[in-house]
Amino acid sequence: MAYGSFVIQHDLDFVVERGEVFVIMGGSGSGKSTLLNHMVGLKTPARGDVVYDGESFWRATSESQERLRRHFGVSFQSGALWSSMTLAENVGLPLQTFTQLPSRQIREIVSLKLALVGLAGYEEFYPSEVSGGMLKRAGVARAMALDPDILFFDEPSAGLDPISSRRLDDLILELRDSLGATMVVVTHELPSIFAIADNAVFLDGETRTMIAVGNPKTLRDECPNPVVRTFLRRGETDSAARGMTS
């Protein structure tokens, strides 16, 4: 992955299993969001490919890319809601465009999605009239409007209060369990990482590549790379961590 000749990350190779919660973690500026943009098809990788179910995304025709994208739901860092539409219209647009449902049923589904992110009753509000955290949750509701197979979250809990953040984590797990969706989450919130992740990749901004893959809890205790251990222990070194536990 690169911007022009500036390489952000190189030699990335990992597999996201169906139905798991996969976390992309790493420090600020390590290229987590950029990696997500490559996975959802917004940015072309400088070299390499993204493969879904054995189907290459970047070598596919634009029709196949369209079809693959239909299975994605993406929730952006700051919501990215369309400002000229109400929350209900925002969530309803993909349903209106890609399904033949009558508008009454769309309204009901929209209400359900908003209720799931704790925004029941905010259907008629415009994005400029609600708070940043609410925008973010509405963005999540829009991402899951079509019950996608793969949901991507860019920093879902940043800027949310602890309770909303916890509810969002629960929702991510619940959607995975009940609808069998695969979740790819970019985050550096440790509580969230430990609560939801089945598997994770750690991007290092220093060496510009991934330096660990695995379950974060295992990585915290057993990863051979000290950078990863320190990150997962909030900057405490091994000796300090030992001191705390003993």
Added chain:
Amino acid sequence: MHTAVDVNVALVAAADPTVAVRHLEPDGAVLEFAGAWHSQHGLPEPASTVAELREAGIRHLAFDARRVTAWDSGLVTFVLQVLGEVTAEAVAADRAGLPDGVRRLIAMAEAVPERQTGRTGAVPPWLARIGNRAIATATAITVGLDFLGESLVALGALVRGRARFRVSDLLLVIQECGPRALGIVSLISFLIGLILAFVGAVQLAQFGASIFVANLVAIAMTREIGGIMTAIVMSGRTGAAFAAQLGTMNTNQEIDALATMGISPMEFLVLPRMLALIAMMPLLTVYADLVGILGGAVVGIGMLGLSPTEYFEQTRAAVKVSDFLIGITKSSVFGVIVALAGCLRGMQSGRSAAAVGLAATSAVVTAIVWLIVLDGVFAVILNVLGF
């Protein structure tokens, strides 16, 4: 081959989502779901089911989803709607028969109670709409006057040498709304001069007075059209840019950041833009006048067969210094208007993409309305004064 197709059709038919009501004595009912409940492929309407339950006057409701082969949020929505309708009538619902995932999702959706916001999306009655409009207009006038006052205060600070802004910003804006605008101003004024000369030539040739095309073009350009056309071009080009830029800065809280540091946004952002435009407008107008006259000369010399000396001598004789000065004075005022409209709309823009677009539109509309109104006022005053 044919049999294979038939089998497929049968499978699809079997997988269609269905719901049936099985009545239990004395006052219970079980909703039996079957098939694949995918919202993308269409779902049964809950209304008929609810109506059937109502008619039976049930008091207990249970669910049976053992024959559901697949489901997504369509099923959850359906169940939620039915639950919403029947619980309103004091029916006890037993959710045990629902798939686990559906039960948990419903619990999640119900975890945060619906906020009673009193908002329905209905259009308010016409009287309320007129009232809202009137209030909005009154507020807009106050805000506009406020802005005018604040910019005068900023100007005062500048005169006393206390205004805080970066000279490099000022130079950048000057470059943007001066030299960079020469291209479009040249094109427009050259063509306007050309068009004026054409129109004049056809009429004046009837009297054998073709030479007066030079008078027509020269006086019209210097006194009126050079200034107003430049102002209109600048309001579309630069006024809109000011509004969009300041509006986006407002959206990103950049203006708040200035204010919290004790730097007046009026001085730091608005003042350089106003100064630049007020300085550049008269210069652009002089340039537009000259290019317009040149455009007229192309017609006069090329089409009417006047000699260049003749044409320019006639032009020189026709334009009085007062015409020229009137044009320049007006264009300075136009510069103030374009800058004020652009900055005002930008500063009061809302914080969204739609609002920034609205601010840019509104900046151009405001500027053009005031340009024309003031040009009319000038015409009346100058007429009374006898110029």
